[in-house]
Amino acid sequence: MNRVQAAKSILWVVVGFAAAVGITRMIYGLGATTNLNDATPWGLWIGFDVMAGVALAAGGFVITAIVYIMKREEFRPIVKPAVLTAFLGYIAVIISLLFDLGLPWNIWHMLIFWNPHSPLFEVGWCVMLYTTVLLLEFSPVPLEASSRYAKIRTFLLRFRFPLVMLGIMLSTLHQSSLGSLFLIMPYKSYPLWYSDILPILFFISAVALGLMMITLESLVTSHLYRRQVETELLSKLARASVWVLSIYVLTKLTEIVIAGESSLIFNGSWESILFIVEITIGVLAPIVIFSIPQFRRSQKWLWAGSVMVVFGMVFNRINVGGLTMMGITGDSYFPSWMEISISAGVVSAAVLVFFFAVERFHVWETPPRHPEAEPTSRPRFDRVSQVWLGAPSVAGRTKYSLAFLFSFAVAVAIVPGNEIQSKGAVTVPTMPARGGDTLFIDGNRDLYGVAFKHEMHISQNGQKQSCVLCHHMNIPMDKQSGCYRCHKSMYQESDAFGHQWHSSPRGGNIACVQCHEDGRERTAASAKKCDNCHRDLLPDGARIKHERNIAPSYVDAMHRLCVDCHKEKALTLEGKGDLARCARCHETVPPEYMSPGAPLLGNRPYFNRVMMPGAESLLKADD
Amino acid sequence: MQTLLELAQGPLFRLTFAIMALGLLRILILDIWGAVEAYRKAGDKNIPWGQAFRKSLAWLFPVGKAFGSRPVYSLFSILFHIGLILVPLFLFAHVELWKSGIGLGWVTLPKDWADYLTLSTIIFGLALFIGRVAFRASSFLSRKQDIIWPLALIVPFITGYICANTGIAPAGYQFFMLIHILSAELIFALLPFTKIAHCVLMPLSQFVATLAWRFPPDTDEPVAISLNKKGVPV
Numbered sequence: 001m002n003r004v005q006a007a008k009s010i011l012w013v014v015v016g017f018a019a020a021v022g023i024t025r026m027i028y029g030l031g032a033t034t035n036l037n038d039a040t041p042w043g044l045w046i047g048f049d050v051m052a053g054v055a056l057a058a059g060g061f062v063i064t065a066i067v068y069i070m071k072r073e074e075f076r077p078i079v080k081p082a083v084l085t086a087f088l089g090y091i092a093v094i095i096s097l098l099f100d101l102g103l104p105w106n107i108w109h110m111l112i113f114w115n116p117h118s119p120l121f122e123v124g125w126c127v128m129l130y131t132t133v134l135l136l137e138f139s140p141v142p143l144e145a146s147s148r149y150a151k152i153r154t155f156l157l158r159f160r161f162p163l164v165m166l167g168i169m170l171s172t173l174h175q176s177s178l179g180s181l182f183l184i185m186p187y188k189s190y191p192l193w194y195s196d197i198l199p200i201l202f203f204i205s206a207v208a209l210g211l212m213m214i215t216l217e218s219l220v221t222s223h224l225y226r227r228q229v230e231t232e233l234l235s236k237l238a239r240a241s242v243w244v245l246s247i248y249v250l251t252k253l254t255e256i257v258i259a260g261e262s263s264l265i266f267n268g269s270w271e272s273i274l275f276i277v278e279i280t281i282g283v284l285a286p287i288v289i290f291s292i293p294q295f296r297r298s299q300k301w302l303w304a305g306s307v308m309v310v311f312g313m314v315f316n317r318i319n320v321g322g323l324t325m326m327g328i329t330g331d332s333y334f335p336s337w338m339e340i341s342i343s344a345g346v347v348s349a350a351v352l353v354f355f356f357a358v359e360r361f362h363v364w365e366t367p368p369r370h371p372e373a374e375p376t377s378r379p380r381f382d383r384v385s386q387v388w389l390g391a392p393s394v395a396g397r398t399k400y401s402l403a404f405l406f407s408f409a410v411a412v413a414i415v416p417g418n419e420i421q422s423k424g425a426v427t428v429p430t431m432p433a434r435g436g437d438t439l440f441i442d443g444n445r446d447l448y449g450v451a452f453k454h455e456m457h458i459s460q461n462g463q464k465q466s467c468v469l470c471h472h473m474n475i476p477m478d479k480q481s482g483c484y485r486c487h488k489s490m491y492q493e494s495d496a497f498g499h500q501w502h503s504s505p506r507g508g509n510i511a512c513v514q515c516h517e518d519g520r521e522r523t524a525a526s527a528k529k530c531d532n533c534h535r536d537l538l539p540d541g542a543r544i545k546h547e548r549n550i551a552p553s554y555v556d557a558m559h560r561l562c563v564d565c566h567k568e569k570a571l572t573l574e575g576k577g578d579l580a581r582c583a584r585c586h587e588t589v590p591p592e593y594m595s596p597g598a599p600l601l602g603n604r605p606y607f608n609r610v611m612m613p614g615a616e617s618l619l620k621a622d623d
Numbered sequence: 624m625q626t627l628l629e630l631a632q633g634p635l636f637r638l639t640f641a642i643m644a645l646g647l648l649r650i651l652i653l654d655i656w657g658a659v660e661a662y663r664k665a666g667d668k669n670i671p672w673g674q675a676f677r678k679s680l681a682w683l684f685p686v687g688k689a690f691g692s693r694p695v696y697s698l699f700s701i702l703f704h705i706g707l708i709l710v711p712l713f714l715f716a717h718v719e720l721w722k723s724g725i726g727l728g729w730v731t732l733p734k735d736w737a738d739y740l741t742l743s744t745i746i747f748g749l750a751l752f753i754g755r756v757a758f759r760a761s762s763f764l765s766r767k768q769d770i771i772w773p774l775a776l777i778v779p780f781i782t783g784y785i786c787a788n789t790g791i792a793p794a795g796y797q798f799f800m801l802i803h804i805l806s807a808e809l810i811f812a813l814l815p816f817t818k819i820a821h822c823v824l825m826p827l828s829q830f831v832a833t834l835a836w837r838f839p840p841d842t843d844e845p846v847a848i849s850l851n852k853k854g855v856p857v
Contacts, residue, residue: 020641397656401649408645413638 002371003224005396008355009403011348016404018345020411021338022099030102033338038426039331040322044339047321049096049346051178052314053089054127055202058210059217060086060134061171068164078233080141080363081221082214084354087134090127092350099342119180126174133167141361176203182320190324191261192275198320201252205313208244211237212286212309219303221358225368229299238296238305242287245309249283271324278319282312341411428490430554432482443483443554444490450558450585465541470561472542476534483558486551497530497549524549624797631804639811646815647823654827658834666839675833679826696754696761699747706744707776710737711807716787734787741784748777768817778806 025033036043063082066072098104110124140156143149179202182189195201215234222229256262265272286305295301326332335343357363359370370392371377379388389395430443433452442449458466471480478485488494501507502515512522520526530549531537538546544561551557563580570579578584662670691697711717715731722728732740752773755765762770782803785791792799814820821828838846847853 394657397653401653405642405645405649409638409641412641413634415637 003226004355004368004370005399007224008352008396008400011352012400012403013407014341014344014348015352016407017411018341018348019404020408021341021415022345024415025099025338025342026104030100033336035333035336035339037331037333039329040326040333042322043333044318044335044343045096045100047318047323048314049343050093050100051317051321053093053096054175054178055206055209055313055317056213056310057086057089057093058171058175058206059214060089060137060210061168062207062210063214064137064164065168068161069168074236075233077230077365078214078218080138081217081358083134083138084141084357084363085213085217087131087138088350088353090131090134092346093127094131095349096343096346099346119177119183122177123174123181126170126177130167130170130174133163133170137163137167141363142357144362145360171206172203175206176200178202179320185325188325188328189320190271190327191259192256192264192271193316193320193324195252195255195259197251197255201248201255204244204248204251205316208241208248208309209313211241211244212306212313215241215302216306216310219299219306225358227364227366227368231297231299231302234302235293235296238290238302241309242290245283245287249279249287252279269327271327274315274319274324278312278315281308282315283309286312338415427492430484430488430490432484441558443487443558448586450562452585468539468542469565470543472539472544472546474536474539476537483554487554487557488551490554492553493550494553495549496551624801628797628801628804631801631808635808636804639808643811643814647820650815650820651823651827654824654831658827658831661831661834661837665834665837666842667837670833670837675829678829682829683825693754696751699750699754702743703747703751703773706740706747706780710740710744710780710783713737714783738784738787741780741787744780745777745784748773748780772817772819775806775810779803779810782806 021033030036034043034045059082063075063079067075067079098107101107110121115121136156137160140153140160143153143156176199179198179200182194182198183196186194215237218230218234221227253262256265265275286309289301289305289308290296296305322333359368361367372380372392372395381387382389389398428444431445433439433441433443435451435454437453437455439452439454440449441452457470461469467480473481473486475481475485486494486496498507502510503512515527516522517526543565552560562585566580566584570577573579662668709732713730713732714737715734718728718731752770754761755770755773756762782799785799786796786803789796810819814822844853847855
């Protein structure tokens with residue numbers, strides 16, 4: 001068996017396994033198949049497949065820039081494979097993203113529902129446009145196959161230069177914007193990786209990674225297809241990467257020194273070890289290796305150096321993407337075997353398409369030929385059945401489909417059947433609002449809440465009569481019950497009735513027929529209404545009407561109650577147009593609720609962990 | 624025993640069923656693929672589609688064809704197939720399993736019908752086996768799998784019958800159930816790779832034969848020339 005066949009068989013095994021796991025993921029959802037949770041919502045699929053995947057595909061725009069913009073013609077032989085790699089890389093990113101999105105069928109939303117404030121919106125659009133550009137850049141190659149498409153091909157080739165320009169522009173935008181994503185979480189990212197210039201660092205490192213990924217791809221395919229290694233070209237790429245890597249490491253270290261974080265590098269913590277490993281293997285060592293001319297002309301060292309950069313930069317994206325946040329979130333995440341196999345499957349599928357393309361189309365100067373496809377070659381017989389499996393293409397599809405089939409079946413067997421289900425959301429109990437005339441509402445006591453001017457609302461809405469506007473229930477032995485009494489869970493619905501309590505001898509001790517009409521099936525429909533017994537349960541004039549005994553989550557209840565009313569008032573009251581805006585209520589934490597003992601994230605005045613303008617002074621006053 | 628049963632009902636079932644379903648799909652695709660390639664390469668594209676289609680239909684319902692040289696054997700074979708296909712697919716207990724597993728159910732056979740069909744499958748399976756071995760001409764033509772398959776196929780039917788009629792062996796229910804499941808799973812796993820694959824390839828068989836070896840008209844002469852045998856009688 002030759003190298004390509006062996007590689008393809010292994011890749012098909014991986015793809016088959018991942019296909020079964022992927023179907024499981026789509027049927028049972030993220031909670032059941034991944035180790036992701038609210039503290040770590042971005043795991044392997046984002047850190048490796050998306051963040052690192054986009055960076056690994058940077059070779060496309062780097063090489064097209066070198067050849068078409070800088071006019072370095074000697075690199076032309078590696079343009080087509082680089083563009084192909086980039087295109088497949090982006091497709092892989094998109095497919096991985098579909099696995100990672102909770103509602104993948106909503107991926108088109110960014111086309112219609114624009115949020116121009118979000119870096120993710122920019123990344124989404126750029127990735128979409130750049131994938132299209134890459135497709136247009138590469139499609140002349142497969143179109144070459146038939147003269148029927150000659151016109152389309154010439155048409156596309158005429159636009160090559162603008163396409164290349166567009167590609168570089170889009171890449172510059174989103175390679176850096178992937179870094180901008182993390183600017184929103186300065187207190188979640190570890191300081192050694194967090195930086196105001198994260199977008200710039202992402203861009204520079206993507207260029208270096210792109211160069212080295214092309215080198216590695218060329219080395220691997222040369223090995224598999226037994227082609228002559230383009231050592232001369234690759235050594236030039238290596239030399240260029242020395243410059244880019246040096247700029248990268250200097251920028252990064254300077255930034256760390258200026259930010260006063262240099263002591264963190266050698267403090268012996270888990271993060272400092274990660275940082276040293278990342279920088280040494282991914283940046284410093286390759287700089288040293290490729291600075292020596294003999295080394296960059298040696299295949300062995302080219303292998304070593306490019307593997308190191310690819311490892312180091314992928315590691316960097318994983319570090320930024322979440323690995324280094326664990327110390328701060330306190331959540332220890334390790335990808336589940338299903339996440340790992342889907343990641344591996346997507347990459348393997350991309351590699352298989354790459355093989356298909358180089359064998360079928362004119363990607364390389366000399367397309368590879370299967371040795372057994374020569375008319376003079378002697379037939380080889382299958383070891384098991386002792387028959388000739390046919391020409392290489394026929395034998396290939398027979399064997400690879402078998403590999404796919406068996407590994408798919410094994411995965412189906414391993415994936416737990418009926419037992420598979422999500423761990424579900426964590427129930428967060430709610431607690432009463434605190435304070436007097438001004439109430440501080442943070443049901444889960446995380447100090448992100450709203451300072452609610454209770455007294456002011458009473459006086460402005462008609463004194464005593466105003467109570468029922470909000471307090472829509474008097475639960476037994478209580479008047480104007482607090483929200484937390486029924487809305488017991490922060491993010492989930494909760495039962496406001498308590499069937500168990502009503503029926504149990506130690507609780508209400510009521511016989512079934514006292515509520516349920518006799519002779520009918522005992523359902524909610526056949527039961528008496530609550531106010532049959534609890535006369536005072538629902539006060540007259542309440543804004544909120546009850547349809548079910550299920551109380552919405554605390555968060556939903558608060559927002560519906562407040563926001564609906566505020567929206568109304570914003571339209572009717574003069575000069576109160578901004579009444580319904582988020583920041584109107586979610587302003588700051590009143591200082592009296594900020595204690596020195598509050599958790600790290602809690603004792604800062606943020607709204608949803610974004611600092612509100614003007615909050616700095618409040619924080620100082622508290623100190 | 625309980626663990627073995629759980630293993631056989633869970634992971635092993637999923638493994639073998641996936642192999643069967645995907646394996647059958649695989650050979651179907653490979654076959655169609657091969658047929659398309661054969662058509663592309665065919666020198667003589669004048670292909671009698673209608674004739675091949677009629678032939679396929681004739682073999683799919685082999686009423687006219689089957690009674691040529693060995694009418695009894697053909698009849699037994701047809702009767703064997705009826706039970707073999709209907710019982711596993713439409714047995715009430717099996718449909719219930721599908722319902723609880725994937726939530727889909729369909730029409731089922733009445734209990735006594737299922738029993739009769741099971742018994743007939745067992746009997747005709749044995750008869751086919753005897754027919755294979757006892758007659759010289761057919762035992763000469765038979766491969767190993769031709770002889771083994773009729774026997775292997777009736778194992779799940781025998782054990783299934785015992786399990787469905789608990790009066791026969793009340794103490795051995797779990798044991799027979801295990802054999803029932805394992806033997807069926809063995810059949811699942813081997814199905815796409817042996818002659819039983821005809822369950823999906825059957826409709827294609829005539830097309831493959833029709834499409835193969837279609838040389839351009841008047842090919843014989845150049846072939847004979849290149850073989851250096853011009854004028855030599857075949």
